[in-house]
Amino acid sequence: MKKIYLTFAAVILLAACQQEEVEETVKIVYGTDIYELKAYSVERHPPVVRNGFGMDIYHLGNASSDTLYLDTDLPPYHPNNPGAEGSTITKPDAETGEAIPFEYDLLFYNEFAYVPQLTGDYSNTGYPVIFMYTDPADAEKSVKAVMVGQGIACFNAFTADSINLYRSGLKSDPPVDLAACRTELHTANADGVLLLQDDADKLYSRLVIGYKFRPNIGGVFYLPDVSDEAQIDMQPVFLVQTREGLFAKFMVTRFKGVGVDTQKLTLQWKSLEN
Secondary structure, three states: OHHHHHHHHHHHHHHHHHHHHHHHOOOOOOOHHHHOOEEEEEEOOOOOOOOEEEEOOOOOOOOHHHHEEEOOOOOOOOOOOOOOOOOOOEEEOOOOOOEEEOOOOEEEEOOEEEEEOOOOOEEEEEOOEEEEOOOOOOHHHOOEEEEEEEOHHHHHHOOHHHHHHHHHHOEEOOOOOHHHHEEEEEOOOOEEEEEEHHHHHHHHOOOOOEOOOOOOOOOOOOOOOOOOHHHHHOOEEEEEEOOOOOEEEEEEEEOOOOHHHOOEEEEEEEEEOO
């Protein structure tokens, strides 16, 4: 009888432990406003925004002002490089002012890339790109994406019911050491350790989103005039799986703006219930 009692007690204890483990896993419930369309017009001219900003699609606070965080003090090397100084994007705490991590899903990165001239010198051009967060130590925590079509009609028609059609195609960006891609130049027009356009092309073409949103250079479409309104019907649309394992649709609707917004691009995303 004693042996039966001990066995029964062990079963009770095991069940209690399993229940305790289940109770420790708290599912985050987001407010309904997280599923609203988020759209931003942002500077893509390096002298104005040297490095860019992070985008947190499922921001815990659900505040639109926190889903896209502009940080002009981003490190000059891409944060996916684990050896880079300042490998984490931070933002000031609203109450204490202390630097706290900003867990971006996508990173718009903006700098000059240099091209050789016939004179033998170099000139620069803005070279924007979108990196996805990559965790070098844990692939499951990396952001993943897949291109699902082109144009605003595709973006609008894509719903949570469409996710399973593309789930198997989701891929993450490789870890990036942008510093290793830089070349030391000292000429009349270029001085320092710089990114060359040819090196940027090789690097960015390996990325899932990369610079596919940029018409004529690396993009998936061509326009004689990149300010043409037609680009909204040609820009690629992506399904993105965030750090949390949740899904959203994403696109850059316009690479080049018009009028006073000529140097701005417009991007948007919408979280998907799944």
